[in-house]
Amino acid sequence: MLIKKMVLFVLVGTSLLSSGSTFFKGLTDIVDGAEKEKAEKHKVLNYAFKQRMRTQLIARDVLLIKMNFNTAYYQKEALKNADAFNENFYKLINSKEEIENAKKQYPNFGKKIEDLNATWSKFYKSVKNISKDSNDTKSMHFIVENNIKILENIAYIFTSFIKSYQSHDKLEASMAHIKSMLYTQVGKPRLYFNQIVKEKLAIKEKIHLNESQKDIETIITKMDRLMKALKSGDKDLELSGTEDRVILEKLLISQKIWEEGKELLLKKKLTKIEWATLIEKNDLFIKAQTKVVTLVRSSNDN
Numbered sequence: 001m002l003i004k005k006m007v008l009f010v011l012v013g014t015s016l017l018s019s020g021s022t023f024f025k026g027l028t029d030i031v032d033g034a035e036k037e038k039a040e041k042h043k044v045l046n047y048a049f050k051q052r053m054r055t056q057l058i059a060r061d062v063l064l065i066k067m068n069f070n071t072a073y074y075q076k077e078a079l080k081n082a083d084a085f086n087e088n089f090y091k092l093i094n095s096k097e098e099i100e101n102a103k104k105q106y107p108n109f110g111k112k113i114e115d116l117n118a119t120w121s122k123f124y125k126s127v128k129n130i131s132k133d134s135n136d137t138k139s140m141h142f143i144v145e146n147n148i149k150i151l152e153n154i155a156y157i158f159t160s161f162i163k164s165y166q167s168h169d170k171l172e173a174s175m176a177h178i179k180s181m182l183y184t185q186v187g188k189p190r191l192y193f194n195q196i197v198k199e200k201l202a203i204k205e206k207i208h209l210n211e212s213q214k215d216i217e218t219i220i221t222k223m224d225r226l227m228k229a230l231k232s233g234d235k236d237l238e239l240s241g242t243e244d245r246v247i248l249e250k251l252l253i254s255q256k257i258w259e260e261g262k263e264l265l266l267k268k269k270l271t272k273i274e275w276a277t278l279i280e281k282n283d284l285f286i287k288a289q290t291k292v293v294t295l296v297r298s299s300n301d302n
Helices: 002-012 014-019 021-049 051-066 071-093 096-105 109-132 137-165 170-204 209-232 245-265 272-300
Strands: none
Touching: 051 071, 051 109, 051 137, 051 170, 051 272, 071 109, 096 109, 096 137, 109 137, 137 170, 170 209, 170 245, 170 272, 209 245, 245 272
16 A cells, blocks of 8 residues: 555655645545555455355365264364354445445345345354254255355355446456456365365265266366466466466465365275365365465455
8 A cells, every 4th residue: 555655646746745745645545545445345355255165164064074074073163164154244244335336236136145144044053053963964954955055145246246346447347357257266276175075975975966976077177177277377267377486386286285185086985094085185275275365366456
């Protein structure tokens, strides 16, 4: 922000120095106001951005509980992620100005918020139930059946918020769209990995066998393409790739973990040790790719 203020002062020129400090105070207030508005928008987007991965993490952990895999630990993890989702969700729906702005442009936006609120309330209660009783099959069933519905509603809300912020100026809107696509796509690999592991667990527990297997194959294909696109670009995915050495190094780490995890995901059956390895790879990938997300966003937020 300091750099932006300095640039504005230079552009104004030294001839205005004689007009006193009032002008500069007013100019500073304008810049501060614009920066504050931008920060508020980023906060709202972050509330939505973080939620997509959590939906699949919760479902994954509930299925791990169902297979009696480190039950006490994943009861705590599922509840921790549900609490975080709940906190962010209510920050999101209490962003009244941003929601009203999105409603004006998207008539269906309000209904999506209502639907998500209704489903999430039951979902959250189900996670709480499982955190107390690992054998609550009714709550497990609700989570497994509704996690994708919540994910899809969150994705719609996130996309709508981004579009509602875009400028009416064509050049600015185009630049904002490119950035929003990058931010959306760079976060997806974490979501994809969680989804695939969740579907693999669903197959093990004999839930949606054929559907889950097809989903695994589809998402692996998407994941492979996206990981390559983040590095080298993909016109259809609206990604231009990167030449940033630090980002490329971090992407290489993520790619290595993904390839190791994919070997296990492609196996028909896994031993208990292999399941433990796969979950470890899943968690390591999230950490590694989160570093990529942070770098990408910090290098483009200006």
